[in-house]
Amino acid sequence: MQVTAPAAPRTATPHDGFPYAGLPHTGLPRVDALLTESFRPADTEAPLSDHTVGSLLREVAAGRPDALALESVPDDGGVPRRWTYAELLAEAESVAGGLRQRVGLGARVALWAPNVPEWPIVAYAAALAGVTLVTLNPALRAGELTHALRTSGAEMLIHADVARGYDMAATVRAVTPGLPGLRHVVPLAAWESLRGAAPLPSREEIAAVPAQIQFTSGTTGDPKAVLLSHRSVVNVARLTFEGLGVHDGATVVSPLPMFHTAGCVISCLGPLWSGGVFTLLERFDPKVLFEVLRRSPGAVLTSVPTVLSALNDVARAADGAPARLSSVLTGAAPVRPQLITETEELFSTTVFNLYGQTELASVVTLTRPDDTAEDKTGTVGRPLPHVACKIVAPDTGRVRPLGVPGEICARGYQQLLAYYGDAEATARKVDADGWLHTGDIGSMDATGAVRIEGRLSDLIIRGGENIAPGPVESFLSTLPGVRDAVVVGVPDDRWGEIVAAVLLPAADRPEGPDVEECVALCRERLSPHKIPARWYLADGLPLTASGKIQKFRVRELIAEGVLPRLDAPRA
Structure with a gap:
């Protein structure tokens, strides 16, 4: 199934299958007039959704209770575990009740695990419970884990026992004595003990609580805790998928780690907006990924360049029918034009390149279906709606002429609420006028497309x-x-x-x-x-x-x- 081309703005109806029925559905057209300097104002034509992560899941489950929502593919590519939307909601609400029996509204609950199917369930449960999910890299060593738990002020930790031979349970036992604020520690192996029946908060109460804390390395020093709102993660997922032209009910396949925004925001929440399937690979293996894609014709693949390189190696050597994808989304690292071209040829698809960072809920700019081949391979596209973008001289802050490199700055609903517990770092990141300084160097053309030139930092x-x-x-x-x-x-x-x-x-x-x-x-x-x-x-x-x-x-x-x-x- 092919990617749909951007259409003129229209109003969605319940028959479209979109859970935001009644909101304008836009194909994210180009700006009407060419820019004269490296500043693109926010396109606010389509209103933002007021959904929380949990209310969005509830609405989709009410409309499509028996549709497949989640499947988790084991390491060996064996039989996936599957949940319908009704089953996913019921499981998440049960765990949400258990969370509220232990912690209050707005508490920080950390999840330290690899890509297991319980990961998205816990994420939805946290959203329904009105607590802030703290996402942690399963590769963290003891000192790194201690820093993350202490910095986030986590009151509860849910963890896996092992990941790729790493004894996570032993690490938890080693660090918890030094964290008196961590009142509850529950292994995923004790899943049934996470269930509960405590009353859940209202949508309005939940909307006032940050959705997630994501850790980023920053440019110097220890990782910082990025506080993201429900409004940001829900709408970035929505607008990214609209920009791709993802069809109703699409299957989205992701081998990306869930502790990143690319995994738990774009890959996980994106399918909700089309009432589709989130297929999670529990571990990235290019051969397993290729077979999953081959049995899912017309799927959307979320990726990074490393994944595409390994996947293409397998595709070139494969016998039998090829895998045909509707679209491939990639970014997070420099993407070689040759890699984009090669992927499109091997999978009869369109590759979309993006640019973003954790502090902006992961996506700022995105290439579009109607972009030229040069735009798709040489730029990271134009900004999503509701985010303004400019290129400035790092020393003066003045907007640069078109095509002249400078620091990429963005401003909009999606930017971080704060670096949790670090007002000084927040003030350095976001200036007095509300512009977030990315620390990356780029240039902008007359259509608003951004080209990445390098980085101010040494990240x-x-x-x-x-x-x-x-x-x-x-x-x-x-x-x-x-x-x-x-x-x-x-x-x-x-x-x-x-x-x-x-x-x-x-x-x-x-x-x-x-x-x-x-x-x-x-x-x-x-x-x-x-x-x-x-x-x-x-x-x-x-x-x-x-x-x-x-x-x-x-x-x-x-x-x-x-x-x-x-x-x-x-x-």
């Missing part, structure tokens, strides 16, 4: 994972034989970027440290995606006049082959 994006170099550098500097360390991102065809470490040797070990020993120690303290993939040795580092490291020059030295490798180059 590394590896396969959609944001990695702040600072904490990694601090740890590497403590390793035996290391005097100092700098961490940068270097280009990689599969991951977009990978982590590279440049080490200054200690005086007593001029030959440099033992890399195998360094990697072993990193595995004890760092999440796997933060561990450097390449290791270099340097006698000194390029510095500015004020003594700051010139990271751009470090990357150049790596690219030029000036710095010797400490580890054996990998194929």
